[in-house]
Amino acid sequence: MSPLTSRRGLLFGTAAVSAGALLAGCTSNEPSDGKQAGSAQPAASDTPGKHVTIGFAGPQADHGWLNAINDNAKSRAEKYSDVTLEITEGSNDTATQIGQIETLINKKVDVLVVLPADGKALTQVGLKAMRAGIPVVNLDRVFNTPQAYRCWIGGDNYGMGLNAGHYIGEKLKDKPNARVVELAGLDNLELTRQRTQGFDDALKNYPNIKKVARQAADFTVESGQAKMAQLLQAQPEFDALWNHDDDQGVGALRAIEQAGRDDFLMVGGAGALSAFQAIERDDSVLKATVLYPPTMAASAIDLARALGQGKGIGGLAEFEIPASITLYSAVVDKTNVDTYMPTGFR
Structure with missing residues (x-):
């Protein structure tokens, strides 16, 4: 893979064994009224809720891993009847990607998911989205400042x-x-x-x-x-x-x-x-x-949906989704390869 900036975050969870295993689709063992025990705010679930339009912008899929990122985002969004995915044509040209993200901002999408071709170069457009009231899920290649995103999710x-x-x-x-x-x-x-x-x-x-x-x-x-x-x-x-x-x-x-x-x-x-x-x-x-699981893109869609619906993640006591999530780098060998086979990218 060919990211242009470093990836970072706080350790959280394990590598996904399916497109949504890491965050369990932001679902929870919530009571029937949709509220988390001891919480003032429900966690997102598979049950349709408020409609959310998610803008997705990533680099050109010139590598198997990057192509899998796009596929995971699209397939995850299709799972939800309350999600519309506005996806841009991937580009490794920073000026082009900035323009694509600005178009999504002008369309007033509810949430943005951005895997920047260059995190440093795209930091300003991330800040622009956040200042416009559009939460940004920064996927993998990190922006230069946490002010440019609401949540970061990526590999370790x-x-x-x-x-x-x-x-x-x-x-x-x-x-x-x-x-x-x-x-x-x-x-x-x-x-x-x-x-x-x-x-x-x-x-x-x-x-x-x-x-x-x-x-x-x-x-x-x-x-x-x-x-x-x-x-x-x-x-x-x-x-x-x-x-x-x-x-x-x-x-x-x-x-x-x-x-x-x-x-x-x-x-x-x-x-x-x-x-x-x-x-x-x-x-x-x-x-x-x-x-280094590309299923992080599916989890980013889950996070964006939860943000758009003003909900948290099931299984956590906090009302809000975390600011940073780092996937675990599991070792796959002959003893467990059958479990991870469905996540393999071409």
């Missing part, structure tokens, strides 16, 4: 690296002088640095393991294949590979197969369907992947 890049490192560490903890390599994303992205930092911090718990090489790719199949081939040539022996992204992992696996290598284990990142299928088949070095 540091947690991805941390959980990948611990998974590999537990697999290799009894192997003397274990060696690992890393196929990173784009080094000019903060998210790449966060994933590497999490991985390195996890490995500090395993003194028998040393990271002997790191190569940066750029989240494409072609770069994954080329950079992995370089790693394999430079490192004839190692025990594990942490690959930041399942799309570039497709290319990495091609390079590994072409080199005839099967003497190490590989952990991927994001949660692509192809990775889940390879893990299920168990016929390659890929043994696990760490989630």
Whole structure:
């Protein structure tokens, strides 16, 4: 994936196992009168309520993960008879996306869901929406100030690296002088640095393991294949590979197969369907992947609907939805891949 700014937030919940599992559709175990126990305000539920028009603006779907973001938003909105989704044509040009969001503001949508092509560059239009009284759900790539959004929801890049490192560490903890390599994303992205930092911090718990090489790719199949081939040539022996992204992992696996290598284990990142299928088949070095779930877009629609209806999230005592929600980076391997298979993106 190719976000241009960092992602952040407070830890909340677990990765979704279906489009709405994280927030449970903002539903609750509410009494029959619709009120939460001990609350002055009901939580949103699947029962139709006040109609909400949600404007959705995201970048161009030039990556499997971004395409899945759009699909999750659309399918989630279709679930609700009280939601109309005004969706823009995705663009990686910041000026174009700003114009699209301003059009949605002028249409007076009730709530905006925005995955900015560049969080810094789009901060002002987020502020404009908020000042116009339109709550903004900032999806994944964060604006420069929390004044530009009512709620942020996104993934945990540091947690991805941390959980990948611990998974590999537990697999290799009894192997003397274990060696690992890393196929990173784009080094000019903060998210790449966060994933590497999490991985390195996890490995500090395993003194028998040393990271002997790191190569940066750029989240494409072609770069994954080329950079992995370089790693394999430079490192004839190692025990594990942490690959930041399942799309570039497709290319990495091609390079590994072409080199005839099967003497190490590989952990991927994001949660692509192809990775889940390879893990299920168990016929390659890929043994696990760490989630960065695109189901966050479905949860963003749930949050926007709740905001538009002036409701909270079931299961929480607070009247309002949280200001920040970070998804958990679950590790998917052969033991649980069946559970996560429906969430895999193409």
